[in-house]
Amino acid sequence: MKKIIAGFCISAVLIFFSSWMKKTEPGTGKININYVCTPCGAECDTTAHDGPGTCGHCNMPLVDKSTIVHKNIQPDQLCSLNEKKVVFLDVRTTEEFNGTAEDKFGAIKNAINIPVQELEARIKELEKYKDKEIIVYCSHSHRSPRASYMLTQNGFKKVINMLGGMSVWKDLVKKNDCNERLYKPQ
DSSP states (O other): OHHHHHHHHHHHHHHHHHHHHHTBOTTTOOBOOOEEEOOOSSGGGGOOBSSSSBOTTTOOBEEEGGGOOOEEEOGGGGGGSOTTSEEEEEOSOHHHHHTOSSSOOOEETTOEEOOHHHHHHHGGGGGGGTTSEEEEEOSSSSSHHHHHHHHHHTTOOEEEEETTOGGGHHHHOOOHHHHHHHEEOO
């Protein structure tokens, strides 16, 4: 009977230890079972995974959830900000930003336009804003989470993603003074 109990205990310890090893970062012993999709603005952003790999929904790499440190803001909350103290980064295509694309959602006045596809190559253009608050937006909040993640991974400290993008601006921002200060129709 003692051999059976001892064998059971050893098996239980080995099972626990092997599952624990799978959930630790190599060489650190740090438990890390919370991987998520690189922010892409889709529902898969919130699905937790046991380790690195590729998101089955959007094919983005899975990253440690603790590396996603940008904040989120609703468009109507921008009304309470001092637009002179923040930088607005529009990561849509140049055509969307300029209003020459088919869908016209407007833009935020005085925003900098760097399409998300070009952001990594052009990130040095934003270096002077590294310590300023940066509000990142696109049209539907699918590209801006990824751009926000890129910025934080490159040392930008105060990055905020605008949820919903410009496509929801007119529905959510009802204050005329806010629209006059911030919104640029196309």
